[in-house]
Amino acid sequence: MTRKRKTNAKPKGQEISAEEGASAGRIRGIEVSHVWVNEFPDGEEGFSEPRIYEKRQVQVEAMRADGSPESNRAIIDWTRGSATPATMDTHPKRGECLSIATLEGAHWVDRGDFVIRGVAGEHYPCKPEIFEQTYIPAPVQEAPSPQDHVPLPAGPPLFGGDHALWIAFRATRSAVRGLIGEDAPQPDPEKLADQAVCMADFLRSAPDASDEAVVTQLSMRGKARGGDDTLRFKVRVFRDVLAHAERHLREAEPPTPTDAELAAKAAKPDPRDLSLKLVKAPLALTETAKGR
Numbered sequence: 001m002t003r004k005r006k007t008n009a010k011p012k013g014q015e016i017s018a019e020e021g022a023s024a025g026r027i028r029g030i031e032v033s034h035v036w037v038n039e040f041p042d043g044e045e046g047f048s049e050p051r052i053y054e055k056r057q058v059q060v061e062a063m064r065a066d067g068s069p070e071s072n073r074a075i076i077d078w079t080r081g082s083a084t085p086a087t088m089d090t091h092p093k094r095g096e097c098l099s100i101a102t103l104e105g106a107h108w109v110d111r112g113d114f115v116i117r118g119v120a121g122e123h124y125p126c127k128p129e130i131f132e133q134t135y136i137p138a139p140v141q142e143a144p145s146p147q148d149h150v151p152l153p154a155g156p157p158l159f160g161g162d163h164a165l166w167i168a169f170r171a172t173r174s175a176v177r178g179l180i181g182e183d184a185p186q187p188d189p190e191k192l193a194d195q196a197v198c199m200a201d202f203l204r205s206a207p208d209a210s211d212e213a214v215v216t217q218l219s220m221r222g223k224a225r226g227g228d229d230t231l232r233f234k235v236r237v238f239r240d241v242l243a244h245a246e247r248h249l250r251e252a253e254p255p256t257p258t259d260a261e262l263a264a265k266a267a268k269p270d271p272r273d274l275s276l277k278l279v280k281a282p283l284a285l286t287e288t289a290k291g292r
Contacts, residue, residue, distance in 0.1 A: 058119055059138055060116050060117060060118060060119070060135065061116070061117040062114045062115060062116045062117070062126075062131070062135070063075055063078060063114070063115050064112070064113070064114050064115075064128075065098060065109050065110075065111060065112070065113050065114075065115060065125075066111060066112070067098075067110075067111035072086075072088065072098045075098065075109070075115050076088070076098075078115075078117075079100065079115070079117075079123045082117075082121055082122070082123060083103075083121070083122060084100060084101055084102050084103060084122045084123040084124065085100070085101060085123070086098055086099065086100045086101075086109070086115065086123065087099055087100075087101070089106070091108060097109070100115065100123055100124060100125055102122070102123070102124045102125075103122055103124075104124075107124065107125050108125075109125045110125075110127075112128050113125045113126060113127060113128065114126045114127075114128060114131045116131075159193075159196075159197070162200070163245070163249055164200075164242055164245040164246045164249055165196060165197070165200045165242070167241060167242075167245040168196060168200070168238050168241040168242035168245055169192065169193060169196040169238075171237060171238075171241040172192070172196065172234055172237045172238045172241065173187075173189070173192055175233070175234075175237045176192075176230065176233070176234055176237075179230065179233060180230065191223075194223055195218060195223045195224060195234070196238065198217065198218055198221055198223045199214055199217075199218065199235065199238050199239070199242075200238075200242060202214060202217045203239055203242060207243075211232055211235045211236060211239075214235045214239070215231055215232060215235060218231070218235075
């Protein structure tokens with residue numbers, strides 16, 4: 001007695017879903033139409049003509065093998081603990097050689113090959129001619145010395161080169177924009193700049209003044225009307241950022257040299273460079289000398 005296998009296949013010519021087609025396609029002896037399912041994660045469909053693509057600019061680490069025991073040991077230590085470690089294995093013709101268990105299987109590392117660590121932490125060998133066509137040495141960025149002082153660029157002409165005032169002005173304008181919302185009418189930049197200059201002058205002369213005192217000063221000088229919550233918020237942000245910016249700029253300035261340091265750096269005169277002072281006019285002879 002022959003048992004029939006029960007399937008959910010549809011008759012030929014009838015449309016079936018992707019799941020039904022994939023299930024029926026795995027059963028032998030049943031004629032079904034192929035159903036292609038778009039499985040690309042980005043939703044892009046296939047195409048019949050080539051397109052131009054650019055390789056992403058990524059940085060990789062690499063070590064070059066020279067076949068010496070020291071080089072092999074360095075590569076083994078470098079790849080230890082990863083999913084693709086390097087080990088010493090027996091080559092059928094060359095004896096003991098360096099090998100890497102790559103994601104595609106074991107690969108031998110020849111003398112002169114580069115061992116690359118990819119973006120996912122995997123290791124794999126690369127021939128030198130391919131490596132030189134694909135990679136170039138990345139520029140070495142030297143860490144700046146703490147003794148090296150980089151002068152600040154010239155400040156904006158709006159505040160006469162006052163960097164702390166400029167930083168506080170920009171931070172306050174951004175904070176007010178975030179408070180009132182992007183869709184709300186934004187404050188006039190020139191009016192806010194006048195308020196910033198007024199607040200900076202007052203706070204530098206009276207750093208312990210309260211926020212209400214700053215608001216009163218703005219009202220007295222005609223830079224603001226009343227003392228609403230937005231103005232008080234503006235004063236708090238401005239004074240905090242101004243104090244922080246001034247403290248940071250003071251720390252960034254080079255220390256003032258002492259008198260001893262200036263004297264040590266001063267060039268001492270060389271006696272060989274001293275020249276005799278020439279008398280521009282001859283000395284007048286005295287009456288006694290004339291008589292002689």
